[in-house]
Structure formats: structure tokens, C-alpha cells
Amino acid sequence: MERKNFCKNPIIRSIYTADPAPMVSGDTLYLYTTHDEDELIKDFYTMFDWRCFSTRDMVNWTDHGRIFSLDDIEWADDRAWAPQAAERNEKFYLYCPVHKKDGGMAIAVGVSDRPEGPFKDLGHPLIDEGDWNDIDPTVFIDDDGQAYLYFGNPELRYVLLNEDMISYDEKTGIVKVPMTEESFAKGSHDTGTSYGEGPWFYKRNGLYYMVFAAFAENVHQEHLAYSTSKSPTGPWKYGGVLMTEEGGCFTNHPGIADFKGHSYLFYHTAELPGGSLFHRSVCVAEFHYNEDGSIDTVPKCEGIEGI
Numbered sequence: 288m289e290r291k292n293f294c295k296n297p298i299i300r301s302i303y304t305a306d307p308a309p310m311v312s313g314d315t316l317y318l319y320t321t322h323d324e325d326e327l328i329k330d331f332y333t334m335f336d337w338r339c340f341s342t343r344d345m346v347n348w349t350d351h352g353r354i355f356s357l358d359d360i361e362w363a364d365d366r367a368w369a370p371q372a373a374e375r376n377e378k379f380y381l382y383c384p385v386h387k388k389d390g391g392m393a394i395a396v397g398v399s400d401r402p403e404g405p406f407k408d409l410g411h412p413l414i415d416e417g418d419w420n421d422i423d424p425t426v427f428i429d430d431d432g433q434a435y436l437y438f439g440n441p442e443l444r445y446v447l448l449n450e451d452m453i454s455y456d457e458k459t460g461i462v463k464v465p466m467t468e469e470s471f472a473k474g475s476h477d478t479g480t481s482y483g484e485g486p487w488f489y490k491r492n493g494l495y496y497m498v499f500a501a502f503a504e505n506v507h508q509e510h511l512a513y514s515t516s517k518s519p520t521g522p523w524k525y526g527g528v529l530m531t532e533e534g535g536c537f538t539n540h541p542g543i544a545d546f547k548g549h550s551y552l553f554y555h556t557a558e559l560p561g562g563s564l565f566h567r568s569v570c571v572a573e574f575h576y577n578e579d580g581s582i583d584t585v586p587k588c589e590g591i592e593g594i
Contacts, residue, residue, distance in 0.1 A: 292344075292346055292592060292593040293346065293590055293591070293592060293593065294345055294346045294348075294571070294590050294591050294592075294593060295589065295590040296556075296558065296570035296571065296587075296588065296589060296590045297555075297556065297558050297559055297568035297569055297570050298340075298348065298569055298570060298571055298590075299320070299340060299348070299350075299568065299569050300559060300568075301350070302322060302323075302338070303322065303323035303324075303325070303559065303561075303562070303566045303567055303568060304320040304321065304322060304323070304338060304555070304567065304568060304569045305320060305321045305322075305323055305369075305538070305540060305555045305567035305568075305569065306320060306321040306368065306369035306370070306423075306485070306540040306542075306555065307319075307320050307540065307542040307553035307554065307555060307569045307571075308320070308369070308370055308371040308372060308542045308553075309542045309543070309544035309546075309551065309553055310371075310372045310373070310374065310402065310544070311544055311545070311546050312374055312379075312402050314343055314547075315341050315342070315343055315402075316341065316342050316343075316345070316544060316546045317339060317340070317341045317372065317402045317403065318339065318340045318341065318342075318348075318542075318553065318569070319337060319338070319339050319354075319370050319371070319372050319381065320337070320338050320339075320340070320569055321334050321337060321338075321367060321368060321369060321370070322334060322335070322336050322337065322338050322353075322367070323565060323566050323567055325561075325566075327565055330565075331565070332366070332368075332565055333565070334366060334367045334368060335356055335357050335358075335367050336353045336354075336355065336356035336357065336358075336367055337353070337354055337355045337356070337367060337370050337381065337383060338350075338351070338352065338353060338354065339351040339352075339354045339402070339403050339404060341402075341403065344593045344594055345546070345549075345551070345571070345591060345592075345593050345594050346593035347593075351403040351404065354381075354397075354399075354403060354404030354405055354406055355370075355381055355383065355397045355404060355405065355406040355408075357385065359397070359405075359406070359407070359408050360385055360395050360408045361408070361410070362387060362388055362410075362411065362412070363385035363386060363387055363388065363393070363395060364386055364387075364388045365385070365386040366384065366385055366386040366392065367383065367385060368383070368384040368385070368392075368422055368423070369384065369422070369423045369424075369485060369540055370382060370383040370384075370424070371424055371425050371426050371487075371542075372402070372426075373426045373427075373428060373434070373452065374402065375428060375434070375450075375452050376450075376452075377400070378398055378399070378400065378452070379398070379399045379400070379401065379402050379404075379406075380396055380397070380398055380426070380452045380453070381396065381397040381398075381399070381404075381406045382394055382395075382396055382413070382424035382426055382436065383395045383396070383397065383424070384421060384422040384423060384424065384438070387412060387415060390415070390417060391415075391416075391417055391418050391419045391421065392418075392419050392420070392421045392422050393412035393413075393414060393415040393416075393421050394412060394413050394414035394415075394421050394422075394424050394436075394438060395408055395409070395412060395413065396408070396409050396413045396452075396453050397409075398453065409453055413436075413453065413454070413455070414436075414438065414446065414455075414461070416461065419440075420438075420439045420440060420441070420442055420444065421438060421439070422438060422439070422440050422484065423438055423439065423440060423484050423485045423486060423540075424436055424437070424438040425437045425438065425486045425487050425488045426448070426488075427488045427489055427490065427519075429490065429519055430490075432450070433447060433448075433519070434447070434448035434449075434450075434452060435447065435448065435488060435519055435520075436448050436455065437464075437486045437488045437497070438486065439484070439486070440483060440484035440485075441466075441476050441477035441478050441482070441483065441484070442463055442464070442466060442478060443463075443464040443466065443471075443482060443486060443497070443499075444461050444462060444463050444464060445461075445462050445464065445520065446459070446460070446461055446462070447459050462520070464521060464523070465521075465522070466478035466479070466480050466482060467480065468480055468525075469522075469524065469525065470482075470514055470521070470522060470523035470524065470525060471499075471501075471512075471514060471523065471525055472501070472512065472525045473504060474501060474502045474503055474504055475502045475503065475504050475505060475506060475507070476501075476502040481501035481502055481503060481512055481525075482499055482501060482512075483499065483500045483501050483502050483509055484499070484500050484509075485499055485500035485509075485538075485539070485540040485541060486498070486499045487499070487541045487542060487543055489543060490519070491545070491576070491580065492580060493517075494515050494516075494517065494580045495515060495516045495517070495518065495519050496513055496514075496515055496526075496543075497513065497514045497515070497516070497523055498511060498512070498513040498529060498541040498543060499511070499512060499513070499514075499541070500538065500539050500540055500541070501528075503532075506532060507537075508532045508537055509532065509537065509538050509539045510528055510529075510530060510531050510532045510539065511528070511529040511530040511539055511541050511552075511554065512525070512526070512527065512528050512529055513526045513527065513529050513582060514526055515580065526581060526582065527581070527582070527584070528584050529541065529552070529582060529584060529585055530552070530554060530584065530585050530586075530587065531584065533587065534554075534555075534556035534557065534558075534587060535556055535557030535558060535562055535563075536555070536556060536557040536562070536563065536564040536565075536567050537564040538555070538564065538567070539554055539555060539556075540554065540555055541553070541554060542554075546594075547594050548594075549573055549594055550573065550574055550575065550576065551571050551572070551573055551574070551591070552571065552572050552573075552574050552585050553569060553570070553571050554569075554570055554571075554572070554587070555567040555568060555569050555570060556568055556570055556587065558570070570587065570588075571590075571591055572585050572586070572587065572588045572591065573591050573592075
């Protein structure tokens with residue numbers, strides 16, 4: 288820390304981390320991340336486990352180490368990608384995309400009695416469509432108790448989770464969200480919109496937000512953008528750019544949390560020594576909402592004050 292009560296970015300410096308997913312439980316913010324290995328295999332994302340860090344003041348972080356890994360998932364063999372966690376019925380659920388043996392991408396669920404794990408796999412995928420779209424799950428439990436799991440690249444899809452949080456309403460099934468320019472702006476990703484991946488779904492003051500990693504027209508590096516809706520299932524209306532592309536790596540990934548009266552956007556860059564598109568580092572910025580619920584573009588920053 289360069290000065291008292293200040294958290295300097297990147298906030299995790301001992302290893303390369305990416306895809307930050309904050310979750311508040313009680314007086315503690317837990318931050319789940321992926322882990323970019325130092326040594327690459329086939330010059331690609333080399334990621335085998337998920338990590339957890341926690342804080343009560345946004346400055347002092349406790350490293351809980353490896354909390355879940357590919358070794359814990361017998362049916363998966365690669366790609367421990369962007370997770371998100373949720374708390375319900377005194378249990379904690381960690382939703383994780385992985386590569387299925389002899390298959391495509393699928394979404395696993397780890398369950399634990401503690402937010403810092405360790406997590407135990409269900410023994411089978413929650414979502415497995417046999418394609419490559421099933422990545423980057425984001426989970427939210429609405430005021431009426433209905434839980435939603437959104438996910439997807441290049442399409443945004445969702446399921447209605449059952450109360451057990453480890454199964455979903457099969458009658459409704461997997462719903463594909465219309466990928467329109469009105470919802471996600473014109474862009475250069477596969478659907479013709481800016482939506483790329485990494486959705487982050489939440490609700491604030493009656494308005495639903497979908498924050499996501501996005502590709503602008505003729506730009507081949509991700510920025511962050513957001514859309515809003517008055518319903519948890521849309522239709523969505525594009526809101527604007529949340530964070531610009533600069534950061535030194537091809538990807539970015541949003542994680543948003545309100546904690547002790549402050550709003551935070553977690554993201555990742557390649558700012559640590561040796562950083563690259565395959566060696567990323569988690570950062571955080573404080574931001575504010577406008578009166579109408581809109582969000583101005585959030586600049587990448589040196590760090591944040593403690594609380």
C-alpha cells in the first residue's frame with residue numbers, strides 16, 4: 288500500500304487472476320477469480336482452478352487460496368473459466384464454466400457450507416447444450432425468490448433456477464435472448480451486436496442491469512458495456528459503454544457489487560509485470576449511479592480508498 292487506507296491496483300499481486308466475481312455476505316466481500324498459470328500450454332489460456340479473496344474494508348485482503356479446481360470435477364478436463372457465486376439457504380454455490388471431456392463447454396456447480404469453500408462438484412453439468420456457448424454464468428436471486436442464471440458467448444441465454452440452485456425449470460428450458468442492436472448496440476461480435484461474453488446480472492432500485500464484455504465495430508479488443516430492463520427477462524435496452532478497451536489484454540470481465548454504501552466495478556487488465564492477454568490481473572474502481580440509474584463510463588484507476 289502506497290499510503291494509509293488505500294488499495295492499489297491490481298489488487299492481487301501474488302498470482303495472475305482474472306474474471307472477478309464479487310459476492311457480499313454479512314460484513315465481508317468475497318472475491319472469486321480465475322487463475323492464469325505462469326506457464327502456458329499451447330500458447331492459450333491455461334487455467335485449472337478458482338481462487339477466493341475476502342475483505343471487510345476494501346484494502347486488506349485475505350487470500351483463501353484454491354477453493355475449487357478441475358481436479359474436483361471428474362467429467363471436465365480443461366478451461367476453468369469465469370465463475371460467479373451465490374448464497375442461499377445457508378449454502379454457497381459456485382457456478383463455473385469448464386470443458387467437458389469429449390464435449391464442448393458446460394457449466395458446473397460447486398457447493399459449500401462456507402463462502403471461502405472448499406466447494407464440492409455436483410457430479411454432472413448443470414448446463415450442457417453440447418456447444419461452445421455455455422460459458423460465463425451469472426446468477427441473481429430476485430426479490431420474489433426466483434433465481435436466474437444467464438450465460439453465453441456469442442449468444443446470451445438464461446434458465447430459471449429452482450430453489451435448490453442446482454437444477455433449473457426444464458419446462459421453460461434454456462431461453463435464448465434476442466440479440467438485437469436495440470438491446471446490445473451494433474458491434475463486431477458474431478451476432479452483429481457488441482455483446483461478446485461475460486454477462487453480469489443484477490438489480491438495483493427496481494431496474495435490472497446486464498453488464499457485459501463487448502466488441503465495438505472494427506475493434507478486436509473487449510470493452511465493458513451495459514443494458515437495462517424493467518423485467519428480469521428483458522427486453523433489454525442498451526445503456527452505453529461502462530469501461531473502454533485500454534488495459535493491455537484482449538479480454539475484460541465485469542463484476543459489480545454494492546458494499547457498505549459504496550458501488551464497485553471489478554475488472555481485469557494486464558498491468559502486473561509479465562502481463563499479457565493470457566496473464567491478467569484483477570482491479571477495482573469505485574463508481575456512482577446517476578439519478579436515472581444510468582452509469583457514466585468508469586475510468587481505469589490507480590486504486591481506491593478503504594472504507
